[in-house]
Amino acid sequence: MSRAPRRPASLARPRGQVGCPACAEVEEILRRLDPALRVEGADLMARYRRALRKVSARAPAERWQDRLIVRKIRPGASVLDLGCGAGDLLAELMCRRRVRAQGIELDPEEVVRCVERGVPVLQGDLDHGLQGFPDRSFDYVVLEETLQTLHRPLTVLSEMLRVGREGIVSFPNFAWWKVRLSLMIEGRMPETERLPYRWYDTPNIHLFTLRDFLDWAERERVRILGGYAYESGRVRPLREDDNLDAEEALLFLRR
Amino acid sequence: MSSPRKYDPPDSPTSVGWTRPQVVRLADARRPFRLECGRTLAPIDVEYETYGRLSPRGDNAVLILHALSGDAHVAGWDATAEAAGRPWRLRKPGWWNGMVGPGKAIDTRRWWVVCSNVLGSCYGTTGPASIDPATGRPYGCRFPPVTVGDWVRLQARLMDHLGIRRLHAVIGGSIGGQQAMEWALRYPRRLDNCIVLASGARLSVQGLAFNMVGRHAILNDPLYAGGDYYQNGRGPDVGLAVARMLAHITYLSEPGMHRKFGRRRNAGAGGEGGFGPEYEVESYLAHQGRSFVERFDANSYLYISRAMDAYDAARWGRGDLVVACHRIRARTMIVSFSSDWLYPPRQSRELALALCRAGREVTYVDLPSDVGHDAFLVETEKVGRLVQAFLESGGPGR
DSSP states (O other), X not given: OOOOOOOOGGGOOOTTOOOHHHHHHHHHHHHHSOHHHHHHHHHHHHHHHHHHHSOOOOOOOTTTHHHHHHHHSOTTOEEEXXXXXXXXXXXXXXXXXXXXXXXXXXXXXHHHHHHHTTOOEXXXXXXXXXXXXXXXXXXXXXXXXXXXGOSXXXXXXXXXXHHEEEEEEEEEOTTOHHHHHXXXXXXXXXXXXXXXXXXXXXXXXXXXOHHHHHXXXXXXXXXXXXXXXXXXXXXXXXXXXXXXXOSEEEEEEEO | OOOOXXXXXXXXXXXXXXXXXXXXXXXXXXXXXXXXXXXXXOOEEEEEEEESOOOTTOOOEEEEEXXXXXXXXXXXXXXXXXXXXXXXXHHSOOTTTTTEETTSXXXXXXXXXXXXXXXXXXXXXXXXXXXXXXXXXXXXXGSOOOOHHHHHHHHHHHHHHHTOOSEEEEEEETHHHHHHHHHHHHOGGGEEEEEXXXXXXXXXXXXXXXXXXXXXXXXXXXXXXXXXXXTSSOOSHHHHHHHHHHHHHHHSOHXXXXXXXXXXXXXXXXXXXXXXXOBHHHHHHHHHHHHHHHHOOHHHHHHHHHHHHHOBGGGGGTTOHHHHHTTOOSEEEEEEETTOSSSOHXXXXXXXXXXXXXXXXXXXXXXXXXXXXXXXXXXHHHHHHHHHHHHHOOOTTO
């Protein structure tokens, strides 16, 4: 076997260090862009430089969606949580909204934690679909931070809108400006507080953007009843043009 | 081989200690018991054991249902083993000793635990070896066919006798799991929680096939004598041992057997013209067959295996399992074991999904294990964690 050629020293930069060579790469990208896009690109660049000056010591907001979902769900409703983890959301809904709760989770350890807190959970793989669940058998079907980990995301989405009267879905937006820049400037797969994985150990196998998702909804005639964006530690109602600003999105859907 | 399993002795703080089976007459000529087959049976005695203390409000009763070869002796050491002619109980505590006791998963400091031997068995409850009052001789195969439904109705009669109107939980594995299901279906308002281990709504066709071969071995043993072997000195021991050995293989799994025995040979193998037990697995199975014959009645095996064949939870929905599940009010937990090929995970899943489709809250867990169907008896750590959690969690906000 022949030996692999050595990488030039200039390409073997340690990650995280953004020096002049990276900036030069970005300048080159900006030069290649259409004049129309160049403005957006330059704006991004400026924001990235500003962001780099701040040291971000903010702890990631775990499951920021939960309290919004709890607020949204009416008492006594039925809720199916796909990928329910240890049952945090369902336990809260059972306590505060007296819902009929049902979780589905693949990880055996998480399943046991659900049992320990009295959350009904079916151990199963969402990628095998929701066959066996009748149409509209739940008021709400929740898919929190799970869509991007599925092998067959569209099947699961349409199944959730078949089984539930309303779907509640949240996901990381891969078009968030920081994600875009980390790919653009560093030329590496992004790592953020909310996506803290390397390319080889990430569970996120189908990455997409808010715009991608809205395209799908339009194509499938799925109505967006409302939504929220998570941005820099704050939560606010989703705007029309949030593809750049939303780090994560939470959407309420109906077929 | 692993080191011999350690049992906690009767004086251990985690043991229920010395136990004494109790027998109660639940049916007699004045109050006969009508079976699902249409025939009535009397008298009926039922042997049962209880552990722990019933709370003043009577709300801590847990009913355990045993499997094919099980009995009412769930935990602890039988103080009457010698006198009752059950020497095998001198060597071992009850069949779920690892699960039931003070501080164990089914904690007898908290729960009042009860288990009774099923109708047709041979451990103190009336069965084919009992005396038929009409003839003064053992019933043999004139004993009426029994069903899981009959067992559960008789258990309900026992609960009435003990003054238990509502059970905190029913728990069973294998055909005991089917009894637990039957409880939830037949008496939806008499239990709060139902735990079904290594079981399904019905036995698979492969299971039917194995049971048939087992019965075939018994029925064709020349000493079976049409079921009237009780006065002959010897019964169909060879047939019963074959049935047990075959069944025992279905309780294990290929990887589990590989780990336990491999292809290791016995020391000094050979004999019997080269067909003696050559490999460790052979002597193990032969031992299982022999020790089973010592403690079980062939007719009981026939009757119980038939009840196992016949059970179908969907009967409560005229063949539709989802319709049947609409009857259930109890919180239900269904547990399967990944290497179980007698009641494979697929069947447990089907049952869980049917409950879900019927709009019932259900918990289904497929535990990874390589010991096969026996996992519900052997994997006490994994099973215990789940059972304890489920028994003690009424659910948030309840």
